[in-house]
Amino acid sequence: MNATAEYPPNFNIVLDVPVSLTVELGSCQLPMREVLQLSAGSVVQLDKTAGTPVELRVNHKLVARGEVVVVGERLGIRITELISPPA
Numbered sequence: 001m002n003a004t005a006e007y008p009p010n011f012n013i014v015l016d017v018p019v020s021l022t023v024e025l026g027s028c029q030l031p032m033r034e035v036l037q038l039s040a041g042s043v044v045q046l047d048k049t050a051g052t053p054v055e056l057r058v059n060h061k062l063v064a065r066g067e068v069v070v071v072g073e074r075l076g077i078r079i080t081e082l083i084s085p086p087a
Helices: 009-015 032-038
Strands: 021-024 052-057 061-071 072-082
Touching: 052 072
Parallel strands: none
Antiparallel strands: 021 052, 052 061, 061 072
16 A cells, blocks of 8 residues: 555545455355255355456445465455546
């Protein structure tokens, strides 16, 4: 992030407002019968293939795409593409 970015003076009031960042690795649909059979060690196959960029959303709005990385024992996202707002 660019910590030295300059913002209009009245913009500072929103800089500390918390927002939700979410990343969806993928999804699938299963019959309830299969959901009830899930247990520790079960693998659920998602609709995305390995290497497919994941989407980063801020308050449900797509802002970037990236790749999943491991940082220590946590997952993270390496941003590969910023989404430009529509013109």
